[in-house]
Amino acid sequence: MAARYITISDTIINDIDKGLLLIDQRMPSLRQFTQLHDVSMTTANNCYQRLLDLGWLHAKPQIGYFITQPLNKQSTPVYPRFNVKISKPKISQSIDQGLRGPFYTAQLPAALLPQATLSRCLRRANQRAGADVFAYPDYQGDIGLRTALANHFSQRHFPLKADNLVITNGCIDAVRSAIEITTNPGDTIAVSSPCFSGLLDLLENMGRLVIEIPCYQAQLDLEQLEERLKSKRISACLFSANHINPQGFCLSNKQKQRIAELAAHYQVPVIEDDIYLELSYSNTTPLPIKYWDKSGWVLWCSSVSKTIAAGYRLGWCEPGRYFNDYLQLRNVQFFGVNNIVQHTVCEFINTGQYAKHLKKLTTTLASHARQYHSLLRELLPGNTKISVAEGGMVIWLQLDNMDSQAVLSEALKQGVPFRAGSEFTTLAYYQNCLRLNIGWPIVANAKDTPDKQAEALALSAKLVILCELINANVAVIPK
Numbered sequence: 198m199a200a201r202y203i204t205i206s207d208t209i210i211n212d213i214d215k216g217l218l219l220i221d222q223r224m225p226s227l228r229q230f231t232q233l234h235d236v237s238m239t240t241a242n243n244c245y246q247r248l249l250d251l252g253w254l255h256a257k258p259q260i261g262y263f264i265t266q267p268l269n270k271q272s273t274p275v276y277p278r279f280n281v282k283i284s285k286p287k288i289s290q291s292i293d294q295g296l297r298g299p300f301y302t303a304q305l306p307a308a309l310l311p312q313a314t315l316s317r318c319l320r321r322a323n324q325r326a327g328a329d330v331f332a333y334p335d336y337q338g339d340i341g342l343r344t345a346l347a348n349h350f351s352q353r354h355f356p357l358k359a360d361n362l363v364i365t366n367g368c369i370d371a372v373r374s375a376i377e378i379t380t381n382p383g384d385t386i387a388v389s390s391p392c393f394s395g396l397l398d399l400l401e402n403m404g405r406l407v408i409e410i411p412c413y414q415a416q417l418d419l420e421q422l423e424e425r426l427k428s429k430r431i432s433a434c435l436f437s438a439n440h441i442n443p444q445g446f447c448l449s450n451k452q453k454q455r456i457a458e459l460a461a462h463y464q465v466p467v468i469e470d471d472i473y474l475e476l477s478y479s480n481t482t483p484l485p486i487k488y489w490d491k492s493g494w495v496l497w498c499s500s501v502s503k504t505i506a507a508g509y510r511l512g513w514c515e516p517g518r519y520f521n522d523y524l525q526l527r528n529v530q531f532f533g534v535n536n537i538v539q540h541t542v543c544e545f546i547n548t549g550q551y552a553k554h555l556k557k558l559t560t561t562l563a564s565h566a567r568q569y570h571s572l573l574r575e576l577l578p579g580n581t582k583i584s585v586a587e588g589g590m591v592i593w594l595q596l597d598n599m600d601s602q603a604v605l606s607e608a609l610k611q612g613v614p615f616r617a618g619s620e621f622t623t624l625a626y627y628q629n630c631l632r633l634n635i636g637w638p639i640v641a642n643a644k645d646t647p648d649k650q651a652e653a654l655a656l657s658a659k660l661v662i663l664c665e666l667i668n669a670n671v672a673v674i675p676k
């Protein structure tokens with residue numbers, strides 16, 4: 198017999214389907230729910246959590262739970278399947294233009310960061326570290342921070358050893374060192390397509406070629422990848438597997454395991470950029486490819502840029518069998534990473550604040566995803582395809598006949614930059630796609646300060662302008 202919370206949540210889903218419960222209707226509080234169904238608080242919690250996970254409820258912090266349409270019932274982008282070939286990345290035009298803005302960079306506004314707690318951690322870290330902060334750092338990274346990170350991830354079913362971690366100046370820096378020690382200029386690196394434009398920019402800058410592996414229906418085309426590995430055309434792979442930027446989905450555990458096996462079998466390193474790992478909307482942290490890496494071919498890279506503060510420039514790498522080379526390169530090039538930032542993040546993790554903050558942040562981001570979805574659905578044509586992310590901080594949308602570069606040119610004049618789809622490839626794909634950051638809220642909470650409410654209102658007005666530009670673009674292009 199199914200557990201009570203499953204039976205009750207199934208009944209609620211049925212009632213929504215039948216129209217007995219309405220979209221946007223407020224659900225009873227948990228306490229009222231226990232009385233209504235004569236169940237314990239645990240059952241009520243489990244029931245709401247299941248409905249949240251399945252996308253039938255969303256939580257408005259400090260207000261309550263509301264019924265929604267699960268996003269996976271709506272239409273999502275279609276990704277091309279193509280035969281792979283080697284290509285040369287080019288620097289994205291937005292780098293030259295120095296673009297920034299709430300829709301543009303995948304970033305959180307300062308208001309969503311635990312500023313006061315971080316300030317306290319910084320003060321305590323400073324006191325605790327004493328004169329140590331003035332000396333050159335341990336070039337592998339502070340042992341306290343490495344231990345805190347190892348414990349944090351081990352508690353999330355991903356065992357890590359502090360001794361195997363190397364602290365870096367952010368994720369892109371960790372990836373850069375990984376590329377440098379595993380490949381040479383002119384080598385070809387496999388990336389998934391579409392690929393975060395910052396990684397393509399990095400590869401261009403380092404003189405590497407790429408081979409884009411199609412990634413559709415949350416699956417990387419591993420058949421084509423293996424063919425190219427077999428023919429020794431690939432010197433390394435550079436993949437993300439969790440809440441991938443820009444699609445927002447995770448590869449299946451089966452695919453992650455297979456990638457780790459392919460790396461070992463063909464003895465080709467896999468650089469794993471796992472920067473969005475912890476931003477799952479469903480309260481469960483997925484596992485990285487590294488989890489299945491038995492012989493050290495995976496170099497696992499991440500950072501606190503998307504979770505704590507991009508400005509801290511703090512990341513790490515678990516370089517597997519490349520540990521000695523990696524450490525030596527870091528030592529020669531960097532002499533270590535800012536001591537006080539390492540101590541601050543260590544304090545933040547060890548006091549349990551990091552886990553607490555992640556929980557709040559992911560609920561907020563899930564709610565942002567809903568806000569953006571519903572406004573975009575309201576304002577854009579019915580055939581617009583919008584990604585349904587499992588986590589992360591971006592939305593990818595696709596619209597037949599849209600020329601997103603042309604939209605971008607107009608959007609720049611109006612001060613609403615975003616990333617055009619063509620920046621996510623070295624090939625001729627994704628011109629009808631664009632990526633939006635959803636870190637900033639476009640709907641304020643009733644309890645927000647007037648300033649915050651005004652900010653959200655101003656941003657939603659900007660999104661309206663952007664949608665008008667998209668609509669105008671789609672209308673002028675002949676079908």
Ligand SMILES: Cc1ncc(COP(=O)(O)O)c(C=O)c1O
Nearest residue numbers: 303367368369393442472500502
């Ligand atoms: C996939 C991916 N990797 C790396 C980065 C940059 O990471 P960091 O700021 O930690 O260097 C980003 C930022 O948008 C990203 O989306």
